[in-house]
Amino acid sequence: MSYVAIKGGGRAIAGAAAVTEYLRTEQGLDNPAAEPLAIDAILHQLRHLVDRVVSEGGVYHPQFAALAVKQSLGDTLEAAFALRAWRSTRPRLSATPPLDTSRMRLIRRISSAFKDIPGGQMLGPTPDYALRLLRLELMDESPEAFRAVARDWLENCPEADLPDSFPKVLDALRAEGLLPPLGAVRDEAPFDITREPLVFPVPRSAALSTLARAETGALLAIAYSNMRGYGDVHPTVAELRVGYLPVLLPHPVTGELTEAGEVLMTECEVVAMFEADDAGGKPMFTVGYGACFGHNEVKAIAMAILDRALQKGMQDGPENPSEDPEFVLLHVDGVDSMGFASHYKMPHYVTFQSDLDRLRTTRQKSGEPA
Amino acid sequence: MNAMPHTTRGSAYNFGFLDEYAKKEIRRAVLKAIAIPGYQVPYASREMPMGRGFGTGGLQLTLALIGPGEVVKVIDQGADDSVNAVNLRQFIEMTCPGIATTTKTAESTLIQSRHRIPEQPLTATQILVLQVPYPDPLVVVEPSEDKRKVMHGEADYSRLLVKLYEDIVQFDEITISHRYPTRINGHYVIDPSPIPRWDVPRLNDAAALTLFGAGREKKIYAVPPHTRAEPLAFSDVPFRVEDFRDAAGRRRACARCGCTDSFLDEFVGDAGSKTYQCSDSDWCDEQLLQAEHAQGEPA
Amino acid sequence: MKRECIWQADAQQCVFRELVEAFSRPGAVRDLTDWLAGTAAQRAVLATLMDGETTLADPHARLGAADWSLLQARRDTTESARYVVADGRRAPGFQPALGTLESPEMGATLLIEVAAVGSGPLALELAGPGIDGLGIDGRGELHLDGLHPDWLARRADWTAGFPLGVDILLTDAARIVALPRTTRVTITGNPLT
Structure with missing residues (x-):
């Protein structure tokens, strides 16, 4: 008799993997029309899932992100985790210089600060003004109808003469002296959170990169606390842009900057409450910055608000959780937090035995029966 | 590289x-x-x-x-x-x-x-x-x-x-x-x-x-x-390890190997009865093996 | 071009394990011959520990341009580098980083090459964590040759305020020995006295 699985742990693990794999393929039971999810279908039809996974996984590899979505049965935390673990095995071979986001090939760009902006507002793909009504016609969409939609859209799309780059809304405010000029921080080597541990206080670049691969929901929750009143960022979205950013890398032989590809990303700049500068100069607006891989506007906005809140906290001391760098940066990572939540499912019987011992001893001392 | x-x-x-x-x-x-x-x-x-x-x-x-x-x-x-x-x-x-x-x-x-x-x-x-x-x-x-x-x-x-x-x-x-x-x-x-x-x-x-x-x-x-x-401890309240003595003050033994100086896991049976067994499985195996050797049985 | 074996990952793993042993047991002399294939021990240790994420200072100009590009370490001043490579026969005319109370690991690791580790006229008695004697307050001894006398005097200053300090690794052609900041050193036999 033994309650301890002296043998069998290995079999149990294999069994758990097998039954999970059964769930993934169960649809194929007695169903000749069942097909495995194609990576391409995930990439295109579940693109926001892929966007979350490249962003939270911290590596821009949409194909592997789609694969991770497939193997995790659509669990974004698990999928981002698998992508991160894969990333751990890759050496860092090169670094890009700071990339100029005014060169983004935009699919969407809005400003809530001005009615019209240089280059124009471009609504692009967004559910913002859509009615959230269930589209029951998609319940049984025919392949023919599916293929016709995109074709028709392209045929009816007017030729637009879009410029290669759009000026940033903030540039105009900066030119007017309402924002601090871009400082010398640009020359500082950015902090690489994948290579250096966060030891507080950390530079803003460390905070930004931590936020950029944070879990969307965690980021949103803490930013929301600031929006509701545990903080006073009071942001205005100066600009939110979504598009493809050319990635420039130094050529391995010549060292010359060469376009290596492009990444889909979302960028958000919020203008926040103004403050007088330390030297007693003119009061100016302050800026919060958010950017992440993929199309994920809620994340970029939440990040921009938290960036501003954290800058305030670093400068004046935190008054709210969202202004405390340690509190925010150590609690927004999806891989860390989901892993720790899951670990409580592991056996803890040695520590519990120890707990029992303490409770019994304590009760004995207070004269109660153990 | x-x-x-x-x-x-x-x-x-x-x-x-x-x-x-x-x-x-x-x-x-x-x-x-x-x-x-x-x-x-x-x-x-x-x-x-x-x-x-x-x-x-x-x-x-x-x-x-x-x-x-x-x-x-x-x-x-x-x-x-x-x-x-x-x-x-x-x-x-x-x-x-x-x-x-x-x-x-x-x-x-x-x-x-x-x-x-x-x-x-x-x-x-x-x-x-x-x-x-x-x-x-x-x-x-x-x-x-x-x-x-x-x-x-x-x-x-x-x-x-x-x-x-x-x-x-x-x-x-x-x-x-x-x-x-x-x-x-x-x-x-x-x-x-x-x-x-x-x-x-x-x-x-x-x-x-x-x-x-x-x-x-x-x-x-x-x-x-x-x-x-x-x-960390105080001079009048010393550090103490887990106490595996029963109500009569006797050290409990592992139900499997009989060891009386190892850390024990406690098991609660269906009828509420308690048994104890070494937490360290290799230690428990080694104790059993030694006991078998001592009795002249083949290992 | 023939590559020295110390640039291979498996040799570096073996050297690292010797370093773990050396730092765990101050005064214990470890022999790296099996992994060196003729390369000096100090160079093998550098190959094992350096990459582009850390900083190195070379006050005695022991490294050539080719070494720097192989090691990939960022060149830094002796005052702030995480690692300092030095010639033990010369006096340490520099002040290494000692770390801070909050981050004592910023105290430098000094890699010092001497004529001989484990033998020689300079005799030291060692005490502190990792030294196996009778009971926990054991004493160890270490013989060295070719260490400029200033090093031990300066080390005593550098390690006076634990947890601040420097951690030293002495090497000769093939052998290594560590004196982490916790090791208390007494000179028991000195060729100069």
């Missing part, structure tokens, strides 16, 4: 999973951890393909240490066949071709463990890697790491001692059951990981090096061999 990777035939991954640069960073942190006993050295913990909290810190240490010829033992709750131990061992076997694994404490050169130190005293040719969920014993009295780092540097543990003292006032006993704060080399107080108090004295003047890896909290620390490790 200044570290040509191990070539691993037929594997998509480098020997030891981590890339060589990741190993170098962990190795630099390990050497500093040994040089400053008990100090939590920060490092850029990498994501491993298992959950944070499942031993990723310990695993990163193991993978940075491991080499051909290694004999690895992995235990969880003292048992080699606990699901998490099996999982970690399989991962090490898969990513480190050529190494050997064992369940025998005496045969191993590198032991990765969660929540236990083996009963069998370790030797100078062995390294023990403990998995750590919470590296900082001061977190119970100070949530800010910034402030904790100053307290550690100054060896200022007064607030922790006050916490222990309040326990005594309230319960007439120190109520910390496991993760017992332990002072290393007279300076840093460590969280020795969730080992029971039973195991804490083994850290003192040990023959083997013990390394602690906290993957999620991104810290590595060490208790070198032959180093003082003293559980």
Whole structure:
């Protein structure tokens, strides 16, 4: 008799993997029309899932992100985790210089600060003004109808003469002296959170990169606390842009900057409450910055608000959780937090035995029966 | 590259999973951890393909240490066949071709463990890697790491001692059951990981090096061999290990091997009856084997 | 071009394990011959520990341009580098980083090459963590040759305020020995006295 699985742990693990794999393929039971999810279908039809996974996984590899979505049965935390673990095995071979986001090939760009902006507002793909009504016609969409939609859209799309780059809304405010000029921080080597541990206080670049691969929901929750009143960022979205950013890398032989590809990303700049500068100069607006891989506007906005809140906290001391760098940066990572939540499912019987011992001893001392 | 990777035939991954640069960073942190006993050295913990909290810190240490010829033992709750131990061992076997694994404490050169130190005293040719969920014993009295780092540097543990003292006032006993704060080399107080108090004295003047890896909290620390490790206590309320005596004051024995000086797991039967068994499965096996030898039976 | 074996990951793993042993047991002399294939021990240790994420200072100009590009370490001043490579026959005319109370690991690791580790006229008695004697307050001894006398005097200053300090690794052609900041050193036999 033994309650301890002296043998069998290995079999149990294999069994758990097998039954999970059964769930993934169960649809194929007695169903000749069942097909495995194609990576391409995930990439295109579940693109926001892929966007979350490249962003939270911290590596821009949409194909592997789609694969991770497939193997995790659509669990974004698990999928981002698998992508991160894969990333751990890759050496860092090169670094890009700071990339100029005014060169983004935009699919969407809005400003809530001005009615019209240089280059124009471009609504692009967004559910913002859509009615959230269930589209029951998609319940049984025919392949023919599916293929016709995109074709028709392209045929009816007017030729637009879009410029290669759009000026940033903030540039105009900066030119007017309402924002601090871009400082010398640009020359500082950015902090690489994948290579250096966060030891507080950390530079803003460390905070930004931590936020950029944070879990969307965690980021949103803490930013929301600031929006509701545990903080006073009071942001205005100066600009939110979504598009493809050319990635420039130094050529391995010549060292010359060469376009290596492009990444889909979302960028958000919020203008926040103004403050007088330390030297007693003119009061100016302050800026919060958010950017992440993929199309994920809620994340970029939440990040921009938290960036501003954290800058305030670093400068004046935190008054709210969202202004405390340690509190925010150590609690927004999806891989860390989901892993720790899951670990409580592991056996803890040695520590519990120890707990029992303490409770019994304590009760004995207070004269109660153990 | 200044570290040509191990070539691993037929594997998509480098020997030891981590890339060589990741190993170098962990190795630099390990050497500093040994040089400053008990100090939590920060490092850029990498994501491993298992959950944070499942031993990723310990695993990163193991993978940075491991080499051909290694004999690895992995235990969880003292048992080699606990699901998490099996999982970690399989991962090490898969990513480190050529190494050997064992369940025998005496045969191993590198032991990765969660929540236990083996009963069998370790030797100078062995390294023990403990998995750590919470590296900082001061977190119970100070949530800010910034402030904790100053307290550690100054060896200022007064607030922790006050916490222990309040326990005594309230319960007439120190109520910390496991993760017992332990002072290393007279300076840093460590969280020795969730080992029971039973195991804490083994850290003192040990023959083997013990390394602690906290993957999620991104810290590595060490208790070198032959180093003082003293559980915090008061002169009138001493540190006490778990008490395995029954109501009549007799030491309970393992129901399987009969051992009366090992840490026991308690099992509650269907009828509410209690039985006890060694938590360290290899120790239990060895005791049985010895008993069989003593009786002249074939092993 | 023939590559020295110390640039191979498996040799670096072996050297690292010797370093773990050396730092765990101050005064214990470890022999790296099996992994060196003629390369000096100090160079093997550098190959094992350096990459682009850390900083190195070379006050005695022991490294050539080719070494720097192989090691990839960022060149830094002796005052702030995480690692300092030095010639033990010369006096240490510099002040290494000692770390801070909050981050004592910023205290430098000094890699010092001497004529001989484990033998020689300079005799030291060692005490502290990692030293196996009878009981926990054991004493160890270490013999060295070719260490400029200033090093031990300066080391005593640098390590006076634990947890601040420097950690030293002494090497000769093939052998290494560590004196981490916790090791208390007494000179028991000195060729100069």
